[in-house]
Amino acid sequence: MTQYEWTLPDVGEGIHEAEIVKWHVAPGDRVAAEQPIVEIQTDKATVEIPSPVAGQVDALLAAEGAVVRVGTPVIRFAVETGSGRTTSAATEAPVPPRETPLAAPPRSRVLATPAVRRLARELGVDIHQIQGSGEHGRVLADDVRTAAARPAAVADRPPSPEPRLQPADDGDVRVPLRGTRRTIAEHMVKAMYTAPHVTAMDEVEVSTLVAWREEMKAAARSRDVHLTYLPFIIKAAIGALKRFPYLNASLDDERQEIVLKSRYHIGIAVDDEEGLVVPVIRDADKKSLWELAEIIQDLSRRAHEHRLTREELTGSTFTITNFGSFGGLYATPIINYPEVAILGSGRIQKKAIVVDDDRVVVKPVMSVTLTFDHRVVDGGTAGRFLNQVMRYLQSPLDLFMEMN
Amino acid sequence: MVVGELTEEADLLVIGGGPGGYVAAIRAAQLGRQVTLIERDSVGGICLNVGCIPSKALIRVADEVFQLRAAASRGVHVEGVTVDMAQVQQFKDQVVGRLTSGVRQLLKSYGVRVISAEARFIDSHQVRAVGEYETQKVQFKQAIIATGSRPRPLDGLTVDGQVVLGSTELLAIQRIPAHLVVIGAGYIGLELGTAFRKFGSAVTVVEWADHILPGQDPRLVRLVARKLTELGVAVHLKSRVSSAVVAEESATLSVAGPGGEITLHADAVLVTVGRQANTDHLDLEAAGVRLTADCFIDVDDRLRTANPDIAAIGDVTPGPMLAHKASYQGKIAAESLCGMASAVDVAAIPAVIFTDPEIATMGLTEDAARAAGYDVVVGRFPFAANGRALTLGAEPGETVVVADRITGQLLGIHVVGSHAAELLGEAALAVELGATLEDLALTIHAHPTLSESLMEAAEVALGRPIHVMLRGS
Numbered sequence: 001m002t003q004y005e006w007t008l009p010d011v012g013e014g015i016h017e018a019e020i021v022k023w024h025v026a027p028g029d030r031v032a033a034e035q036p037i038v039e040i041q042t043d044k045a046t047v048e049i050p051s052p053v054a055g056q057v058d059a060l061l062a063a064e065g066a067v068v069r070v071g072t073p074v075i076r077f078a079v080e081t082g083s084g085r086t087t088s089a090a091t092e093a094p095v096p097p098r099e100t101p102l103a104a105p106p107r108s109r110v111l112a113t114p115a116v117r118r119l120a121r122e123l124g125v126d127i128h129q130i131q132g133s134g135e136h137g138r139v140l141a142d143d144v145r146t147a148a149a150r151p152a153a154v155a156d157r158p159p160s161p162e163p164r165l166q167p168a169d170d171g172d173v174r175v176p177l178r179g180t181r182r183t184i185a186e187h188m189v190k191a192m193y194t195a196p197h198v199t200a201m202d203e204v205e206v207s208t209l210v211a212w213r214e215e216m217k218a219a220a221r222s223r224d225v226h227l228t229y230l231p232f233i234i235k236a237a238i239g240a241l242k243r244f245p246y247l248n249a250s251l252d253d254e255r256q257e258i259v260l261k262s263r264y265h266i267g268i269a270v271d272d273e274e275g276l277v278v279p280v281i282r283d284a285d286k287k288s289l290w291e292l293a294e295i296i297q298d299l300s301r302r303a304h305e306h307r308l309t310r311e312e313l314t315g316s317t318f319t320i321t322n323f324g325s326f327g328g329l330y331a332t333p334i335i336n337y338p339e340v341a342i343l344g345s346g347r348i349q350k351k352a353i354v355v356d357d358d359r360v361v362v363k364p365v366m367s368v369t370l371t372f373d374h375r376v377v378d379g380g381t382a383g384r385f386l387n388q389v390m391r392y393l394q395s396p397l398d399l400f401m402e403m404n
Numbered sequence: 405m406v407v408g409e410l411t412e413e414a415d416l417l418v419i420g421g422g423p424g425g426y427v428a429a430i431r432a433a434q435l436g437r438q439v440t441l442i443e444r445d446s447v448g449g450i451c452l453n454v455g456c457i458p459s460k461a462l463i464r465v466a467d468e469v470f471q472l473r474a475a476a477s478r479g480v481h482v483e484g485v486t487v488d489m490a491q492v493q494q495f496k497d498q499v500v501g502r503l504t505s506g507v508r509q510l511l512k513s514y515g516v517r518v519i520s521a522e523a524r525f526i527d528s529h530q531v532r533a534v535g536e537y538e539t540q541k542v543q544f545k546q547a548i549i550a551t552g553s554r555p556r557p558l559d560g561l562t563v564d565g566q567v568v569l570g571s572t573e574l575l576a577i578q579r580i581p582a583h584l585v586v587i588g589a590g591y592i593g594l595e596l597g598t599a600f601r602k603f604g605s606a607v608t609v610v611e612w613a614d615h616i617l618p619g620q621d622p623r624l625v626r627l628v629a630r631k632l633t634e635l636g637v638a639v640h641l642k643s644r645v646s647s648a649v650v651a652e653e654s655a656t657l658s659v660a661g662p663g664g665e666i667t668l669h670a671d672a673v674l675v676t677v678g679r680q681a682n683t684d685h686l687d688l689e690a691a692g693v694r695l696t697a698d699c700f701i702d703v704d705d706r707l708r709t710a711n712p713d714i715a716a717i718g719d720v721t722p723g724p725m726l727a728h729k730a731s732y733q734g735k736i737a738a739e740s741l742c743g744m745a746s747a748v749d750v751a752a753i754p755a756v757i758f759t760d761p762e763i764a765t766m767g768l769t770e771d772a773a774r775a776a777g778y779d780v781v782v783g784r785f786p787f788a789a790n791g792r793a794l795t796l797g798a799e800p801g802e803t804v805v806v807a808d809r810i811t812g813q814l815l816g817i818h819v820v821g822s823h824a825a826e827l828l829g830e831a832a833l834a835v836e837l838g839a840t841l842e843d844l845a846l847t848i849h850a851h852p853t854l855s856e857s858l859m860e861a862a863e864v865a866l867g868r869p870i871h872v873m874l875r876g877s
Contacts, residue, residue, distance in 0.1 A: 111838045121745035136811045
């Protein structure tokens with residue numbers, strides 16, 4: 001008997017991950033080749049995967065509901081030596097893999113070109129820890145950059161060479177651009193030079209929201225949750241995104257298509273010493289405000305501990321940045337490319353505002369910004385979207401009324 | 405008159421100006437460092453002065469002589485070919501001179517200060533540089549040790565420069581020996597032995613192992629052994645010099661082998677029984693630099709020694725003693741000391757042997773790949789089926805590709821044949837990039853060239869060669 005691990009194949013179309021929807025087999029089950037073993041869901045489709053071998057299921061390596069990257073082992077079989085087949089990450093699903101001998105080849109050396117190896121060292125990531133997206137697990141330059149952007153990698157990266165800071169004659173210190181910092185730099189440049197950025201700004205009166213949050217503070221304490229405004233902002237954004245699908249989208253440059261996302265995975269920008277990270281709340285539209293508050297708390301804590309998984313750092317469809325948390329009133333954030341817009345929330349402060357009957361009253365006011373990719377979205381749509389967000393923030397009851 | 409020693413300061417000190425050291429010096433200078441290089445002889449090291457380059461110059465001339473004599477079979481009748489060894493040496497010296505002065509120019513243009521002296525460590529950040537006329541201390545912030553290697557001596561046969569020669573002395577010889585005995589059938593011995601055979605010497609090779617070119621894949625070596633026989637080179641395997649009497653112009657060697665003891669009379673004896681790292685006269689202990697059990701300098705993958713301000717490269721570090729390994733490491737070490745994240749990270753180090761025919765290897769051999777656990781597929785393509793090889797009169801030869809059967813990834817490429825060394829560049833790139841058999845097979849190779857054999861060998865492995873029949877099909 002030989003053990004054989006089956007890895008999630010590259011299903012093409014630029015999909016790098018899939019969700020395990022349902023296992024049709026359990027450990028101990030005997031399976032025939034071609035028998036459906038699992039249902040997986042990608043951004044584009046749900047697919048039944050046939051067993052690549054005949055044998056016994058040894059272990060399921062990914063749970064139902066898990067989002068798995070291409071190339072990750074998902075199931076292990078025990079197969080009769082010589083009767084099975086092996087495959088690799090590169091065979092196309094759901095086409096069963098071709099017949100090949102079973103001996104597992106040694107894989108001590110990661111498949112990558114010398115230039116990619118150098119890039120990994122420069123970005124301070126251990127190339128052995130990277131799941132290559134190329135054929136046969138080949139690590140590509142983009143894989144390295146993605147891995148470098150994931151602070152979770154920080155903990156298990158090998159001791160990186162101590163940067164030799166050489167003060168110049170004038171006393172300036174030159175710090176090498178490395179790791180997360182360099183990845184951020186590259187992402188920002190790509191986003192900024194690819195998507196023409198336009199920012200709309202406005203202010204919204206949020207006295208109801210402030211009152212609601214005050215009212216819920218005690219309940220939050222008893223639940224041991226820190227209730228911020230962010231869950232409300234997320235809900236407001238999603239409510240608006242549902243009305244304006246072009247904001248929950250990305251532009252596929254290669255195919256010249258705008259991809260309208262069916263799900264609402266919300267990225268939240270978290271400031272960290274190592275640099276900006278953006279953990280993702282998956283299917284945020286299906287979560288309650290309490291759940292959102294708990295998830296945010298968990299994600300930002302683990303972001304600071306550099307313990308976020310790759311899945312938790314990729315796949316967002318729309319991003320929210322709360323620059324108000326550093327006291328900012330206005331900012332023009334950079335879009336989390338390839339998304340098409342980023343919502344910014346500023347500091348809430350009391351302001352004198354003129355109400356309908358020309359009286360001046362003091363109310364809490366939050367500044368909001370929407371930065372959008374003008375290739376996909378025009379000012380009118382963006383403005384209407386931002387107005388919708390503000391409407392929800394101003395009268396959260398609307399949000400409540402629309403909840404499902 | 406200065407009493408006592410001068411102390412000079414060096415930002416980055418390179419000890420040894422061979423193919424490792426001078427390359428390290430230039431890369432460090434490119435990265436903005438002030439570089440001082442200490443070299444006791446001539447920049448360029450063994451490789452340029454008394455190694456790779458001069459030997460290739462002599463081998464090429466010897467081959468020309470051989471080709472002229474063999475030209476009759478192709479319709480060219482040349483009478484009275486004679487060799488003026490003094491003139492051959494002039495040609496060789498010209499080649500060496502041009503290259504070493506080129507290196508000196510390069511170092512100068514990068515502002516590298518070259519001190520002609522021999523260095524020994526005083527402590528972790530100082531060396532004493534002992535030159536012909538003066539001695540000085542050099543205090544360095546960081547240093548790279550690139551002192552190379554020297555021929556291993558053989559007890560009872562001390563190199564005298566007259567009869568008993570090392571490779572350095574034979575490369576400078578002004579005469580063609582009547583009978584050259586080569587002790588050691590490694591690549592240096594066989595390269596030079598073959599060359600002098602072609603110049604007209606009688607040549608006898610004595611080797612302790614049971615085959616020539618120990619350490620090389622016997623399948624590749626086969627053609628070289630055959631050619632040695634054809635050339636009339638006598639090869640005594642499993643044999644050793646049991647005693648030697650060296651006179652002024654000749655030597656008498658007793659050689660013990662499987663057939664008993666034989667006596668060889670020679671007017672030149674080349675001793676090439678390996679090389680040893682120059683790590684013993686540096687006072688490395690004073691610098692806090694540690695050695696491995698077999699006297700190489702212990703380095704990490706960033707080429708740092710136990711003293712983090714000192715790196716070591718080339719023949720003084722473990723691994724094959726090859727100029728291109730030293731040059732690669734020179735760049736890595738310079739970058740590493742300058743704070744870059746560079747590290748030694750290659751699939752394999754290519755190697756070339758300028759025997760007749762040449763052997764060029766990159767990566768795993770068939771046996772090594774199997775031993776590593778791969779399911780191996782091998783493609784062999786004979787030069788005899790390659791048009792260019794035939795026009796060159798170079799049919800003895802073969803190109804071998806070794807790949808992983810499952811992924812098709814090329815694990816090793818080996819060529820034995822004329823100009824094999826020049827075919828190795830593509831092989832090295834393919835293995836280093838992790839290219840597959842299909843990649844090699846689907847790349848158009850210009851016709852008529854020997855490089856087509858790489859493509860064809862890949863197609864043999866894929867089971868669809870055009871120019872050879874597959875056995876059993």
